[in-house]
Amino acid sequence: MNGIVVYSELEETALGLLTKGRELASELNKPLSVALLGEQAGDRAENTFGYGATQAFIADSPALTPFQASTYAAALKQIMTHAEADIILIGSTRRGRELAPRLAQKLSAGCVTDAISLSVEDNRLIVERRALGGNTVSAKVITSQQQVVAVMPKLYDAEPMTGGAGEVIPVSLELQGPTTKVLERRPKEVGIGNLEEADVLVCIGRGLNDKGDLSLIQPLVDSVGGMLGCTRPISHEYHWLTEDQMVGLSGKESSPNLYLAIGISGQIQHTVGVMNAKVIVAINNDKNAPIFKIADYGIVGDLYQVVPKLTEKLQSEFGQ
Amino acid sequence: MNIIVCMKQVIDLEQIRIKPNTREPVTKGLPLLFGDFEKCALEEAVRIQEKHGGKVTALAVGSPKLKDTIKEALAIGADEAIILTDPMFNDSDAMGSARVIAKAIHKIGEYDLILLGDSSADEYSGEIPPRIAELLDLPQVGFARELEILEGNDQGTNTKTIRAVRDLEDALEVVELDLPAVVGVTSELNTPRLAPLSAILKAGRKPLNEWGPEDIGITADEVGANASVVEVLSNLAPVQDRKEIIYEDVEEGVAEVVKALLQEGVLTQ
Numbered sequence: 001m002n003g004i005v006v007y008s009e010l011e012e013t014a015l016g017l018l019t020k021g022r023e024l025a026s027e028l029n030k031p032l033s034v035a036l037l038g039e040q041a042g043d044r045a046e047n048t049f050g051y052g053a054t055q056a057f058i059a060d061s062p063a064l065t066p067f068q069a070s071t072y073a074a075a076l077k078q079i080m081t082h083a084e085a086d087i088i089l090i091g092s093t094r095r096g097r098e099l100a101p102r103l104a105q106k107l108s109a110g111c112v113t114d115a116i117s118l119s120v121e122d123n124r125l126i127v128e129r130r131a132l133g134g135n136t137v138s139a140k141v142i143t144s145q146q147q148v149v150a151v152m153p154k155l156y157d158a159e160p161m162t163g164g165a166g167e168v169i170p171v172s173l174e175l176q177g178p179t180t181k182v183l184e185r186r187p188k189e190v191g192i193g194n195l196e197e198a199d200v201l202v203c204i205g206r207g208l209n210d211k212g213d214l215s216l217i218q219p220l221v222d223s224v225g226g227m228l229g230c231t232r233p234i235s236h237e238y239h240w241l242t243e244d245q246m247v248g249l250s251g252k253e254s255s256p257n258l259y260l261a262i263g264i265s266g267q268i269q270h271t272v273g274v275m276n277a278k279v280i281v282a283i284n285n286d287k288n289a290p291i292f293k294i295a296d297y298g299i300v301g302d303l304y305q306v307v308p309k310l311t312e313k314l315q316s317e318f319g320q
Numbered sequence: 321m322n323i324i325v326c327m328k329q330v331i332d333l334e335q336i337r338i339k340p341n342t343r344e345p346v347t348k349g350l351p352l353l354f355g356d357f358e359k360c361a362l363e364e365a366v367r368i369q370e371k372h373g374g375k376v377t378a379l380a381v382g383s384p385k386l387k388d389t390i391k392e393a394l395a396i397g398a399d400e401a402i403i404l405t406d407p408m409f410n411d412s413d414a415m416g417s418a419r420v421i422a423k424a425i426h427k428i429g430e431y432d433l434i435l436l437g438d439s440s441a442d443e444y445s446g447e448i449p450p451r452i453a454e455l456l457d458l459p460q461v462g463f464a465r466e467l468e469i470l471e472g473n474d475q476g477t478n479t480k481t482i483r484a485v486r487d488l489e490d491a492l493e494v495v496e497l498d499l500p501a502v503v504g505v506t507s508e509l510n511t512p513r514l515a516p517l518s519a520i521l522k523a524g525r526k527p528l529n530e531w532g533p534e535d536i537g538i539t540a541d542e543v544g545a546n547a548s549v550v551e552v553l554s555n556l557a558p559v560q561d562r563k564e565i566i567y568e569d570v571e572e573g574v575a576e577v578v579k580a581l582l583q584e585g586v587l588t589q
Contacts, residue, residue: 066495068459069450069453069460069462070453070454070460073454093489094463094487094488094489095488097446098450098460098462098463099450100450101414101445101446102450102451102453102454102460104447105415105418105450105451105454105455109415109549110415110548110549110550111415111445111550112445112550113445113446113447114445126553129445130444131442131443131555132331132333132336132345132442132555133333133336133441133442133444135333135336135345136338136345136555136556136557136558137555137556137557137558138553138554138555138556139553139554139555140550140551140553141550141551141553142550142551143548143549143551144549179459179497179498180495180496180497181495181497182493182494182495183483183494183495184493184494185491185492185493185494186491186492186493187490190490200587224587236507236508244490249444250439257586257587258581258586258587267334268333268334275558275560278586279581279584279586280562281577281581287566287568292564293562293564294560294562295562295564295566296562296563296564296565296584297563297565297567297576297577297581298564298565298566298567298573299566299570299573299574299577300567300568300573301568301570301573305570306570309570309571310574310577313574313575313578314578317587318587
């Protein structure tokens with residue numbers, strides 16, 4: 001067995017994984033292929049060759065709808081056999097997180113989910129992920145014959161290569177139909193868009209007393225042309241902001257130029273989402289709050305006093 | 321409805337200290353507790369039992385300290401607990417732990433539903449629910465934030481199904497599947513109750529069983545450090561080189577911070 005297969009239900013993520021996969025494939029001296037499942041799998045195949053796939057395994061089956069982890073795991077296991085692959089890279093979306101460990105168990109293989117870095121050392125694939133609730137990053141090597149790695153979905157940008165050609169290989173799958181019924185799909189309320197791409201990110205935490213006080217925060221956000229995010233309680237318990245605005249281990253990760261924490265104590269589950277910010281500024285009334293330990297600049301004070309003053313100062317500097 | 325709730329004790333993550341020189345985490349001696357997701361799984365099991373009857377069994381693999389930790393589960397409402405603390409299970413990877421849990425569930429035998437936290441608070445890998453579902457050949461639902469049990473009758477046979485709302489990135493997906501099934505839950509599911517003192521006192525009298533490798537029929541080549549197929553090369557806190565310039569005077573702080581941000585070039589005029 002010697003080959004890397006890439007799979008994600010999101011095309012952009014699959015192309016990003018192929019982009020990174022090109023580098024890994026060349027360092028590990030393995031062929032790189034892609035698995036495409038479902039309707040129009042064939043139509044999507046040609047495009048993947050421009051991102052580094054040299055084989056596209058395409059398959060469709062009525063059993064693939066609706067999604068059931070066991071069925072998708074069975075499909076990918078069969079494709080890995082066809083591809084003679086020992087490594088599979090899967091997008092660590094919610095679907096991917098349900099799928100990857102199930103596939104790994106089918107293969108009696110080791111698995112790493114939510115990978116934040118992939119590299120090759122001594123001909124081994126080194127996978128990094130966060131551990132201990134975000135306190136640490138652990139580097140791991142999977143030593144089973146086959147390896148399942150679920151990679152954070154937006155970790156690698158899709159970059160086309162020059163040239164690139166491949167072969168489309170239809171695979172007929174032996175699958176049992178799903179027993180799960182999907183009754184309904186309700187789109188989620190969308191907040192203000194891609195926090196992952198914010199240049200300036202302002203987040204609020206439990207220090208804010210009331211939803212109405214968001215009117216105090218918004219002018220500050222506007223004065224720096226930022227985006228507004230929050231800690232888990234604000235979105236998931238109080239519902240003051242939408243759930244897609246939650247930053248942290250189980251939410252969004254962002255690498256802004258400036259991250260401004262307002263009324264946030266600094267629990268690791270949140271701060272892990274902004275560790276890569278260039279500059280961190282914190283406002284908190286508790287001078288012992290952990291947020292100040294990871295801040296470049298901090299102001300100890302009541303946010304209800306500090307925020308209007310800071311907003312005014314920024315507005316005067318930026319003329320807004 | 322017989323429900324098995326799988327629980328994992330984790331160290332109190334907020335008390336972890338990082339050695340400044342080596343960036344290693346100091347985890348020794350920290351208190352062990354159950355994560356929020358697990359508590360929600362247990363709470364939901366107790367609520368389902370209150371409505372539909374049956375039995376709730378808490379199941380956990382971990383260090384001998386589980387004898388204490390598991391009492392919280394019994395106080396909250398589990399009828400019985402099974403703990404697996406044999407040293408053979410130490411340093412298992414996710415596959416090893418999943419094998420122990422699946423074998424213990426198999427030994428329990430009668431169950432309609434397996435509930436657990438979608439991911440543990442410490443590793444957040446989410447590997448255990450899909451792995452035990454695969455080992456037991458059951459369907460799974462992850463990221464469940466609402467659950468409803470539907471009991472019916474199909475030509476004289478009692479049927480049990482579960483309706484779950486699965487929390488995806490951009491949508492909520494309402495799914496229905498026949499029991500038994502493995503369901504991983506998130507903390508939106510409910511607000512776990514605090515055990516009243518009387519329940520804490522009574523918890524000591526509820527059955528607490530300890531099972532070893534022979535009880536569940538597992539051998540050292542399936543579990544523990546030797547069976548692990550994931551090698552940890554390092555586990556260190558990322559380098560954080562922050563300035564930590566903190567102002568305790570608000571007026572000064574506002575002026576200096578704005579000046580600094582302009583100098584840093586992170587805001588442009």
